[in-house]
Amino acid sequence: MALSMSGEAFVIFFLARAARRNFRQYSPDKSWDRALLYIMIGCGVLLSLEVTLPFGHKLVWLWHASMAVAVYCMLTMPRFQPLRTLVYAVLPFVILTTVEDIMEFAAPAFKKNTETYFGIVYTVAITWMVTLVIRSGKQNKALEKEREKAREEQQRARFMEAQKDELERIVVERTAEITQQKNELENALLELQAAQTQLIHSEKMASLGELTAGIAHEIQNPLNFVNNFSEVNNELLDEMESEIKSGNLEEAFDIAKSIRENGSKIIHHGRRADGIVKGMLQHSRASSGLKEPTDINSLADEYIRLSYHGLRAKDKSFNANIKTTFDEKIGKIMVIPQDIGRAFLNLFTNAFYAVADKKKDSGEDYHPTVEVTTMKKDDTVVIKVHDNGNGISERALDKIFQPFFTTKPTGQGTGLGLSLSYEIITQGHDGKIEVNTREGEFAEFIVTLSAVYNK
């Protein structure tokens, strides 16, 4: 009896406490918290009443009733589902005490005889209870660990999610940045391309400017011949008429021969002027980009004269010896004449500039000389431009074909001449351009073009 009384009080107290702890830990729902607390307090109060009051043992039925309600509630209400193991643990004990009390009330004699068995059954029930409670505790701990793990997992997942979001944000940001940079670079590139076109045009115009004086001089000479021979022919015609009138036919025939000779000279010089003007137009015109059969020798000859007279017109004291050695076997090879002409012009102008520069610091014994040699060599045509100027320094040698590199004083060179020549020869014509030089002595540019003939 005493066992059942205090036992059930403790069991209810223990269940209420366990439920309260469980709810507190895992459920945000606080609705049962207070009620369970009251139940615990009620247990304490009731237990002390039972112990102190003389009719205390009568309360045993109240305990049984409470216990029955508690067990029923805990087995049926879904909220108490996690505590079911505990209910199973206490259930045999609860039933046993109830049965014992009923028997004591209904058949005290029988109860007395079976006291020993009850003791054994009690031992089993309590052992069962203790075992299950311990197991439940272990299970709870394992569960708790599991939950902890899940929580950690969740936390980590949340962290990862946050990180992923951050990364995505950064990616979007960077993408925007890169896109902007790309647009800026594209714009810059377009501007640079426009600037390059402009610069190439300026360079062309600058070299045309250099040429103008040379061209004027070159045209003047043939024009003088055309005028002079025409005048002479008029005089000769007068003479021929008078010779015919006086019957000197032989004389007249001689004069006619001279007239014819002069006529062909007029045609020759007229064509010469024509060729120069055409060359000038070709130079100023945008390159046709078309390869056509071109006489490399006459192109070189024409441009070296233009270059020479161009410099001569700018610098009155300038003079140089021009030596040309042309290989007549070359014939007409397929090149873009305007482009190759420009490349030649740059090489010649540089050569003349170099000898003029050296002349300034040299005495009478120095003879400025620019030599052009053409040569047919297997399937190639080699054009050598040699000058006995100051040569190219080791330091400058690496850079001479770079755009904007110039050794001329500021404002005198665009620095594009050689780089354009290089481009024309290597990219435009699949050719080669090489340099030999000794500082203070000479510079030699060797252009090699493939000898392609028109079929």
Next chain:
Amino acid sequence: MNVLVVDDEKDMETLFQQRFRKEIRDNKIQFFFANSGEEALFYLEKHNHEAVLILSDINMPGISGLQLLQTIKKRYENPPPIVMMITAYGDDENYKQAMSLGADDFLTKPIDFSILREKLNAKING
């Protein structure tokens, strides 16, 4: 009178021969031609005893007309040959330089042959 014409344009020879055909026919002037300064000096070395009037272009490859003038005036003092300069660049600079080097006359291209004829005739008669 012997006249040496120095010019890198080869057709100058034909032109002078036609322009001065009367003078040549009448044996008043005999023309010699050199295509460069070097050739001119070579000619002068061979014929330095002959009285010579030299007509030289200034702008030529190799030895320029001005260098030729300087050399001639230095080398042939007795009697100094008459040197007339002819150039397409009739600028002050060229003129002053030619005169300071002792040029006897300075003509610009295109050559006015009637003026040249007068000048040559004046030399022959004077």
